[in-house]
Amino acid sequence: IMADNFTPVDSTLIPTGQIESVINTPFDFTTPTKIGKEINNEAKQIKNGLGYDHNFVLNGELGKMKLAAKVTEDTSGRVLEVFTEEPGIQFYSGNFLDGTLTGKNNIVYKYRNGFCLETQHYPDSPNQPKFPSTLLKPGENYKTSTIYKFSIEK
Known part of the structure; x- marks a missing residue:
């Protein structure tokens, strides 16, 4: 995830209004890291989210298209790249999947299966003065783009 910072949450998953560094924390995905490496860490923010359920403050200029995240799967070589003009990306690690949802080919979605x-x-932006504004005034337009690019790297 192309972010040096994230927005911490309280025990109800509402952002606290703070922006904190990811560097050398369980939220540090600035270099390739297995998603599950720190998911059971005892850090307060991991406990608050029951894993990852946090907004990451993307590096780069607000409103400009940028690489936000890259995920690779070593065995198949599958790659997902996410590009966006948005200032944040929410990373959710399937902490509330409980086996009640069934997907393609009758695959049951269990805890952290996705x-x-x-x-x-950023979540709760209207109530957080440090966060980029989400206010849209009468007569203004809002337009944004996100690209999910799938490929194979071998």
Whole structure:
């Protein structure tokens, strides 16, 4: 994840309004790191999210298209790259999957059997003065783009 910072959450998963560094924490995905490496860490933020359910503050200029995240799967060589104009990306590690959802080929989605990378403005932005504004005034337009690019690297 191309982010040096994230927005910590309270025990109800609402952002605290702070922005903290990911460097040398369980949230440090600035270099290739296995998703599950620190997912059971005893850090307060991992406990608050029951794993990862946090917004990452993307590096780069606000409103400019940029690489937000890259995920690779070594065995198949599958690659997912996420590009966005948004200032944040929510990384969710399937902490609330409980086996009640069934997908393609009748595959049951169990605890942490998947993940999401959702581009966005920071959660709770209207209530957090340090976060980029989400206010849209009458007569203004809002447009944003996100690209999910899939490929194979061998």
